[in-house]
Amino acid sequence: MSEYFLPIDASAAFDAAGATKRDLCRGEQLFVGLNCFEPGQSQRVHTHADADKFYVVVSGKARMVVGEETRVADAGTVVWAPASVPHGVAEALERTVMLVAIAPPPGSAR
Amino acid sequence: MSEYFLPIDASAAFDAAGATKRDLCRGEQLFVGLNCFEPGQSQRVHTHADADKFYVVVSGKARMVVGEETRVADAGTVVWAPASVPHGVAEALERTVMLVAIAPPPGSAR
Numbered sequence: 184m185s186e187y188f189l190p191i192d193a194s195a196a197f198d199a200a201g202a203t204k205r206d207l208c209r210g211e212q213l214f215v216g217l218n219c220f221e222p223g224q225s226q227r228v229h230t231h232a233d234a235d236k237f238y239v240v241v242s243g244k245a246r247m248v249v250g251e252e253t254r255v256a257d258a259g260t261v262v263w264a265p266a267s268v269p270h271g272v273a274e275a276l277e278r279t280v281m282l283v284a285i286a287p288p289p290g291s292a293r
Numbered sequence: 294m295s296e297y298f299l300p301i302d303a304s305a306a307f308d309a310a311g312a313t314k315r316d317l318c319r320g321e322q323l324f325v326g327l328n329c330f331e332p333g334q335s336q337r338v339h340t341h342a343d344a345d346k347f348y349v350v351v352s353g354k355a356r357m358v359v360g361e362e363t364r365v366a367d368a369g370t371v372v373w374a375p376a377s378v379p380h381g382v383a384e385a386l387e388r389t390v391m392l393v394a395i396a397p398p399p400g401s402a403r
Contacts, residue, residue: 185362185364186360186362186373187359187360187362187372187373187374187378187380188357188359188362188364188366188370188371188372188373189370189371189372189373190369190370190371191349191369191370191371192369207371207373208347208371208373208375210345210375210376211345211376212343212344212345212376212396212397213323213345213346213347213394213395213396215347215371215373215394233322234322235320235321235322235323235396236323237318237323237325237394239301239349239392241369247298249297249298250296250297252295252296252297252298254295254298256298259300259301259302259351260298260299260300260301261298261299261300261301261317261318261325261392262297262298262299263296263297263298263299263317263318263325264297265318265320266320266321266322268297270297282349282371284323284325284347284394285323286320286322286323286345286396286397287322287396
């Protein structure tokens, strides 16, 4: 397994009990992970006061919320959630894999 | 055009003269853009001393370098280049679109 070359499919994991999170890579400045959803699963709307974040929909389709906007995002869509803008996943409409990146990383002291 | 929902395909652009760069979103902590390559095009190996970066190969295939590793990365691969680790694209083997994210953003004063 390479430290630097990471196939997304190999890290995707689903749970009928709820959306899952997986870590892909973590530096001092930037964290990258996966959020995986079965149809109907969600992620509550939340806000990172001091961190910029984005999702990339890798596969599937979900109704997502950022600020005042709600849209269905499918594969190949970047969903940008800058610091202090509320965001979340209202409902996955299919089995959905999202890459997510956030800076600074969760739990980092800055 | 949404401020938060950004289809990657709409921003991809190619140039026979060389690899292209496009901005997708920029916050105080995080920058997201695209690097697009025609077959045979490259990006020189370089290093960001204080910034973490990753690529996601969205479509196509390229021979990429990170640290001491050289691998062919295809769609669905995350290529992680943490601060101070040299990285680049030795050669695109097909027409290739890469999403790239870096924290802190280029040119930010920190």
